[in-house]
Amino acid sequence: MAANISFKDLRDFAKRDANLLVICSNCDHKGVLDAEKVCRYYLCHGWNTATSIAHLHMRCHVCKRRPTEIHPTPNKPDRPQWMGSQQDWTRLTRKLRN
Ligand SMILES: [Zn+2]
Numbered sequence: 568m569a570a571n572i573s574f575k576d577l578r579d580f581a582k583r584d585a586n587l588l589v590i591c592s593n594c595d596h597k598g599v600l601d602a603e604k605v606c607r608y609y610l611c612h613g614w615n616t617a618t619s620i621a622h623l624h625m626r627c628h629v630c631k632r633r634p635t636e637i638h639p640t641p642n643k644p645d646r647p648q649w650m651g652s653q654q655d656w657t658r659l660t661r662k663l664r665n
Contacts, residue, residue: 574639577606577616585639591627592635598628601644608650611659 574580580587580602587600609616614624622634650656 574618576618577602577609577621579618580639581606583639584641586642586644588638588640588642589622589625589634590636590638591630591632593632594627594630596627596629596634598634599640599642599645601647601649604644604650607656608659611656611663 574583574585577587586602587605589598589600591597605621606616609621609624612624615621618637622637625634626632627634650659
């Protein structure tokens with residue numbers, strides 16, 4: 568996966584079976600997020616899914632600052648339990664509606 572250019576939108580990751588490698592250059596923490604879930608999460612919130620600005624809605628797990636880079640990765644997500652059930656999504660959409 569050399570050409571980063573083909574991953575301009577979060578939807579491109581899921582389409583190509585890639586996940587999101589999110590890098591925090593503040594503390595060097597790296598996390599892998601499930602592309603499909605992140606994409607759905609952004610769409611639920613009505614957020615822009617452009618990869619170049621997607622990190623603005625994220626926070627580093629370790630230092631709580633904004634991560635700085637998002638790259639495609641074939642690796643499995645670190646936290647498969649995140650938004651792992653239909654209940655999580657129901658709760659989210661209910662919360663957003665209010
Ligand atoms: Zn960090």
